[in-house]
Amino acid sequence: MRMFKLLISPRLISFKNGLKRSRSNRKIKILVLTGAGSLFWLVLFFLTYKVLMYFSSQEMIGDILARHLLGMVFLIFFSILIFSHVIIALSNLYLSDDLEIYYSSPATLTEVFLSRSFYTVFDSSWMVVVFGLPLMMAYGLVYHAGLDYYLSLIYVSFPLIIISACLGIMVIMLLVRFFPAQKASDIIMLMSVILIVILYLLFRFLRPERLVNPDAFVSIAQYLGALKTPDSPYLPNHWATDILWARLTHYAAAQVFNAILLWSTAFAMVVIDIWIAGRIYFSGFSKAQEAKRRSHTGKRMLEKIVSAVTKPFGPESASLIAKDVRTFFRDNSQWSQLLLLAALVVVYIYNFSVLPLERSPIKSIYLQNALSFLNIGLAGFVILAISARFIFPAVSSEGQAFWIVLSSPLSSRRFLWSKYFAYLLPMLILSEVLIIYTNYLLKVTPFMMALSSVTIFFLVFGIVALGIGLGAVYPNFHHENIAQVATGFGALIYMISSSVFIALVIMLEAGPVYAILSAHFKGVSITYLQWVWVVCSFIGVIFVNIFAVKSPMAAGLKALNSYEG
Amino acid sequence: MITFENLTKIYRGIKAVDNLNLNIPQGTIFGFIGPNGAGKTTTIKMMVGVLRPTRGKIYINGLEIAKEPSKVKSIVGFIPDRPFLYEKLSGIEFLRFKAGLYRMKENRLNEKILDLLNLFELSDWGDELIESYSHGMKQRLIIASAMIHKPRVIIVDEPMVGLDPKGAKLVKEIFKEWANDGATVFMSTHTLALAQEVCHQIAIVDKGRIVASGTSEDLKKQAGIEGNLESIFLKITGGQYPGENV
Secondary structure (H helix, E strand, O other): OHHHHHHHHHHHHHHHHHHHOOOHHHHHHHHHHHHHHHHHHHHHHHHHHHHHHHHHHOOOHHHHHHHHHHHHHHHHHHHHHHHHHHHHHHHHHHHOOOHHHHHHOOOOHHHHHHHHHHHHHHHHHHHHHHHHHHHHHHHHHHOOOOHHHHHHHHHHHHHHHHHHHHHHHHHHHHHHHHOOHHHHHHHHHHHHHHHHHHHHHHHHHOOHHHHHOHHHOOOHHHHHHHHOOOOOOOOHHHHHHHHHHHHHHOOOOOHHHHHHHHHHHHHHHHHHHHHHHHHHHHHHHHHHOOOOOOOOOOHHHHHHHHHHHHOOOOHHHHHHHHHHHHHHHHOHHHHHHHHHHHHHHHHHHHHHHOOOHHHOOOOHHHHHHHHHHHHHHHHHHHHHHHHHHHOHHHOHHHHHHHHHHHOOOOOHHHHHHHHHHHHHHHHHHHHHHHHHHHHHHHOOOHHHHHHHHHHHHHHHHHHHHHHHHHHHHOOOOOOOOHHHHHHOHHHHHHHHHHHHHHHHHHHHHHHHHHHHHHHHHHOOOOOHHHHHHHHHHHHHHHHHHHHHHHHHHHHHHHHHHOOOO | OEEEEEEEEEEOOEEEEEEEEEEEOOOOEEEEEOOOOOOHHHHHHHHOOOOOOOEEEEEEOOEEOOOOHHHHHOOEEEEOOOOOOOOOOEHHHHHHHHHHHOOOOOOOHHHHHHHHHHHOOOHHHOOOEHHHOOHHHHHHHHHHHHHOOOOOEEEEEOOOOOOOHHHHHHHHHHHHHHHHOOOEEEEEOOOHHHHHHHOOEEEEEEOOEEEEEEOHHHHHHHHOOOOOHHHHHHHHHOOOOOOOOO
């Protein structure tokens, strides 16, 4: 036990020191993130409370719906917990740099395994616990639960977390037993992305908007049938739901039995995991330390892409871009996210193809053109979502190897602009494809088609510049994983400033476009004053675009020039 | 070839480098030695343009790095102490990348890259991703990449870290060859035997200041003792052998 405490102490001390000795800008970041988190927490609580209040006002089916929702919540939590334990256990048990210190110490294998599993449980479950709490509190409030309900939350969630942790850790130990840890990481990454994409597409193609249409359901039974969750009395989440529901409704049946089931399963799983670890954990870790030979498949294809992409650039920029392209396609955590974004784009386009324009009470041609105008903003936000993941981290992607660029003759200006142009062209193509295809589905007027294409064309210049520029202002060269960069404070600033930029352009164009379209549909000509307004607005748009390109790039350049790595 | 004028770097009120003045002629292997935290790496980072001096100037080949960074960097080869590289590139791709950054022409580049890989015994690993290299192999790749554009000044921070005896011997010979060909080598190291063996001139730096400089003979005179560089170093920096007082 003393050794176990010692083994988990570095993280605890580092955490304490991080809080105590953090600099003022880090403190501001912590405050902003805590504020945003608290806000999200409150919104979640408020929404759940509202939904449950609405359910409780429904006679007969209110309680059934609330029970279903609770079951669904626990099923989702349990699945997320298993999944996050699988992912986090891989790095904590096999890939972390500090494992060498652990293995070279006199600590026993079980002590190493348990201490690393402790990290895994903490890392994987804190967020689920924090954001699960408002939901459970809303239930407590709506059902006027007593102290026993809140206490039961502790003794129910603890074994549930332990069971999910043991399952996740078991899966990863078995995976690494058969594949090297690096390969297992690739497999999990790909599996998880594909799973998310499928779930996302399935959810969208089920068209949940139909649920609000009363004609879609013939009877309550059919409605409840549609809501039915894939629950089973053999699953721990079912036992947890039963205990909490009994506490909420003061119905005592089977509580003790379910609690015994939960705790005994948790204990048994811990014993089984320790037993498995004793047999296969070290051999998996040992295999993870071996060097990975490179696979030569797809090499020729990659070289073709590299030579096509770098053709228009000079030797310095071409070198930089070639390096970025190769790194991107060889890093599974990078390219696999393209699948997620492809799903986002597919759903975005699909939404337009199923719009029930013909059933709208508003005259179709107005609606089509109004939608087309709003679509400029929507496409802008889709581009922004992609940029936040790939363009904002472009500067940080140099990582700790940034010294190579800094000590080379490549100037910061050229470095930054090379990154800019490398991302600009693909984003321009993507945005034009998005806007033209969705406008084609909407069957808009040629004027709207031209306006949207031109507007999105210029918006992309600004969105990319904001990404590259702010990415240089808020770089993170010491990240372990490039995906971390896209979730940091700088990325938040990028999202906010780019959203403001898109909104500003849309707002500037909205008035004149309305005037032009109204005149067109009414068959009247535009007045002199309206022309002045139109011209002024479009000049304003040009200025906003120039500002959105110049100022972040200048700020990024200044930050890079004063960077001291 | 390399000149420091009142070079100073202050980090949060602490002088890491304090008013350094140096003049290193062309073709010299210059050893820059000192205890941990003496300011060696900070000085080197300022020389290669990774850090900016708080005060003072650095001239390389008559050009001031702060004013003409690209021109200066194009004639400098830098070998850092920690081999952070682009892990997802292969050795050959990394060398091509470096050649591109230094605006090297395509003609005979492949041949040159293969020669360098051969020289550093990496030819079997040229196609493998850097992430699969050992620490020593990464260090050899960095040295090879620093040579690719035939620099006139080589700045090295702890060249022997991670190298096996064969690799270390190779690097020593290469440094000597470079200096014979007229290149200047500025080398920071803790390996005093290496400094004594290959350096024409040595500066001992402590708490950001140069406390002694010159040839090995000059240093002996300044320290007032006979013996090897290690004893001179310990005498000048106020260090002692463990158990010396017992």
